[in-house]
Amino acid sequence: MFQPVPNPSTRPEPPKFGDQDLIRRSASTVTPPAQRQTEVAKLIDVSKCIGCKACQSACIEWNDTHPEIGINTGVYDNPHDLTPDMFTLMRFSEWENPETNNLEWLIRKDGCMHCEDPGCLKACPAPGAIVQYSNGIVDFVHENCIGCGYCIKGCPFNIPRISKVDHTAYKCTLCSDRLAVGQGPACAKACPTQAIVFGTKEEMKQHAEGRITDLKSRGFANAGLYDPPGVGGTHVMYVLHHADKPEIYADLPNNPRISPIVEAWKGVTKYAGLAVIGIAAATGFMHYLVSGPNRVSEADEEAAEKLTGEERRP
């Protein structure tokens, strides 16, 4: 079995990473750290996942969120989508394999992929609202968030969600508070079958190799690792039995990449800060400054559409 992380200590400990380890900060520049920390990753082996939702449960408990009790809409997915209170979600797909005629119940844990090249961060107009640490974590800083929602548009995986309570964006933090004390994410700890494991990115790739070999021995010739290069690779990766068809897993993007508009814009304005942000985004930010509440007007929305392109997929 993959070696579990020992039980946490309850004694105060200095954090193992912090602001000095930032490699990116939205709409601002950072001084890159002299030495990059070892990159970490969460590996989600869809072939071992039993769809139990322990990850969702552990996520709610650890992050002290309080999702609404919904209804049944004829499927097992609950809540029905990611929300500001539900950072991860099991998405269930019933797929009949045309080659074997067997039903395959594909269950994918959806949530932030912690892209090496994060579209959310690049699209974010608010200085320091989204940060990336050198270990790979992409985290939201709520104090700095203006709730404009550009991160959603910029995300090739459609992950962040804006809270109606505090009007800021929420998503998986990779349990940065746990990682800071040497623990793994709450979902990975809970996962009964170790379909979710956590470690260094290299370790995760090696572990995935073993899983892929096992899957191939069971007839899944196209088993493979999902670590999409279009976003520079991710710090949350999947082992898929059908890596040639990621879209059958509840529309996992086949070749996710940041919208060319965001890219083009960023190409010019990288780390340049608010002053050189595109006019449209700046309008949105100014709107926030004068109106106070973190609302995004229709005009902002339109601007954002222009900025980040239309829908992300397929």
Add this chain to the structure above:
Amino acid sequence: MNMELSRRQFLGAAGAGVAGTALGAFGFGEIEAAHAEAIRAFKLVNTTETRNTCPYCSVACGIIMYSKGDLKKGEKAEITHIEGDTDHPTNRGTLCPKGAALLDFVKAETRLKYPMIRKPGSDKFERIAWNDALDRIVRLMKDDRDANFVQKNNDGVTVNRWTTTGFLAASATTNETAFATYKVVRSAGMLVFDNQARV
């Protein structure tokens, strides 16, 4: 006490060949860092740990309950978090969606806090003191037992049974409670006695 929490048991016990994640290798050096503004303070700091097992299914996963306050010191203790016990051979720290949400069972709004009584024909529960509730229960029991206890059957055989009041035993109480319950129920001569093994 055996409940002392070791943090290195399986790391120490695990033999060669186990893919061990070396946490140090995460690149977390020994340099002290200030808490980043985005990173929440670790919420288990300075809590009290107590070892328990999950009360749901029969896998009996090990759990650790984290509390403010320490019962062992005679303090009031409020459980603030529950997580899998990595030292447990079966679950190795993992928990299912029920086990991972145990805190919300402990703190459920519908946890019962006071004895209640519903009188015949009434449409509501009313508070009753423990003392009164227990006295009432044993009065009802004794009246029925005295009226319906069968000492001998029609053949004159001593049977000493009581079948007009029954007892359903739980499925998640301890073995020790089970034995105390067994003694109390059987000594009264009750035969209508079952547990939840079948449902």
Add this chain to the structure above:
Amino acid sequence: MTNSWTDIKNTDLVVIMGGNAAEAHPCGFKWVTEAKANRGARLIVVDPRFTRSASVADVYAPIRQGSDIAFLLGVINYCIQNDKVHWDYVKAFTNATYIVKDGFEYKDGLFSGYDETKRDYDKSSWEYVIGEDGYAQVDDTLTNPRCVWNLLKTHVSIYTPEMVERICGTPRDKFLKVAEMISECSSPIKTMTSMYALGWTQHSKGSQNIRSMAMLQLILGNIGVRGGGMNALRGHSNIQGLTDVGLMSNLLPGYLTLPTEKEVDFDSYMSTRAFKPLRPNQMSYWQNYKKFFVSVLKSMWGSAATPENHFAYDWLPKLDVPGYDVLRAFELMNQGKMTGYMCQGFNPLLAAPNRTKLTASLSKLKFLVTMDPLDTETARFWENHGEFNDVDPSQIQTEVIQLPSTCFAEDEGSLTNSGRWLQWHWPGGTPPGEAKTDNWIMAQIHIRLKELYRKEGGVFPDPIVNLDWAYADPAEPSAEELAKELNGKAYATLYDPTDPTKVVVEAGKRVPSFAALRDDGSTSCGCWIYSGCFNENGNNMARRDTSDPDETGAYSKWAFSWPVNRRILYNRASADLNGKAWDPSRKLIEWDGQKWSGYDVPDIAPTAKPSEVGPFIMNPEGVSRLFVRGMMRDGPFPAHYEPFESPVTNLVAPNVRGNPAARVFKGDFEQFAEPASEEFPYAATSYRLTEHFHYWTKHVWVNAVLQPEFFVEISEELASEKGIVKGGWVRVWSKRGSIRAKAVVTKRIKPLMCDGKAVHVVGIPLHWGFTGAAKKGFGPNSLTPFVGDANIETPEYKAFLVNIEPVAGPVA
């Protein structure tokens, strides 16, 4: 479980049938994924639904609920036909060679001795030929047509792959694939584990479902070995313990049985229990019965249990019927024959079958007492909750007292898991409000009742006033005191029977294990199989040492496993007749010429020679039983019977309805739908979902979020036939009740072709009621029939008939 959760990692093949381990026991299922990942083990799931266990299986085979015996006997037939039998094991370790009496036969679906009016058998012909020497006669050559093996071969021969397909609806190619994979485990170096749960027990022939697989496992030589076994995955955290400690109508602790009224005295009681060996040199462990029995009586009544009063034998209540199980209790209530009912952590209004009958029954009680950490529907059965509990409180005269108890987080003690591990736990939180421990509540009831008898007198107070209750605080016995009682102690100094100068246990000390117990009243022991749990070494249940030499998965120093810390039952059978492991890579215990030793506590006398003493010492034969003699009510072999409510008639015995030996109360039969009923054409089944635990977690916010609302599951085919849409409302009704639910329309349920007829399955999860955080809903028990298994009365929750139609939703 014969084995443990962590032992599953040692297997080569996992068969999940009659259960859904991935959903109901996710963290135990981990060891299946470990076996798959590390040993290349394969997983087979056989289930009417494509479950979350099936989602990670190598092979999934659909089966019509209630036809498991036909499937399993089909696999046994396949193994016999294809010579896939672990012959050395079968010949030496089973009763295959035993010769059966001439009168025994099976014909037209019935075994010899059936009495239709009693719905019961005269089992006298279900027996071996006993020689003049008092031993059972055997034929080691297996040529005698009356030997068990040949009778079995004939008995299973009708269950061909074609017949399995016709009865079970399992496509022939799927069945053959499963049979072939299973049969490969007849090799001494390959093993299979069976993981099952209430998918097998909740049938009117539940016990025989399990026997069928046990027989298959014996034929493959998979009992007693690492990675093998019959692994019952218990549904609740301590239902193993509650059963071990004997909290059932007919039990005493440790699987001793309560006397019946035919056993008029101690001697007549003992005469049917201390089985004499049926083979020369054999150890028959139940010969120690009297030691365990007397020690239990001493734990109950201490110094009041004396040799003169036969250790208070008369104080035990004597049974007039086989058992007062929960079904009989509600039947008696409904007949107005009961006054009071006390429910400790049990919610029968949702957990027992035929809710209409349950409500009527509870309404006839004078009083009901509930003890629970959570609010329950049972405690509020009299309260109107609209369609979810449509009663008129003013018409219900039952007095209800609801007592708040602590939960796991606030109390101390041990729970016994499925793998028989007794694990101690500690309290970590202050109870809410005035909630009290169950120990305190039970003690209060006892001491107050005792006080009333002392004060007022009354009928036969002797067993109450003399109950041994010498706890430090009689108002609340501590968990440790009770655990020590379970372990047992010596009243007088015990000497070694073979060497009277040697002291085994000093007076007043706790016994090291049940081997020290005596039948003369010099020892007490609350539950002999738990003896050793808290001996003079301390609280062994609290042990937390994770060492596991050679990583066998035994974890012998973690907690305490009954009996005597043995981790795998029947482990002697892991070695051959010379005492060498069948599979050297899975060595468990071996014979070194002098004694048995290895990774586990030997399940045999340490010096019992392998060629002389059989491994199954709890049986007087010393071997396991493919033919079970008269020990089961419905037959010495399993046979296919349809559920009492079945969409088809019984193909192999058309005149037999249901299990012919199952108990059916008058009035309940009329409430069964006819076989192949047109009024109720669909085959329903009930089950748990992984997001919830029974009726508890609807009180838990997070779990209510994860699965908020009651639903039923049907195939796309049935949905289109009935005009039901995904997420729409449906009404589902049986001959006993009606419910409303959301519809989940899924490819995971498919119609089964049974003998040319398409059988549609309707899946009905439990978990919803009218208390808690989740949306109000119904339980399947509003629909299910009031009938249980022939042997142990487990309600037939897994196979019944319903109808279904789309309906409008509730008015907002």
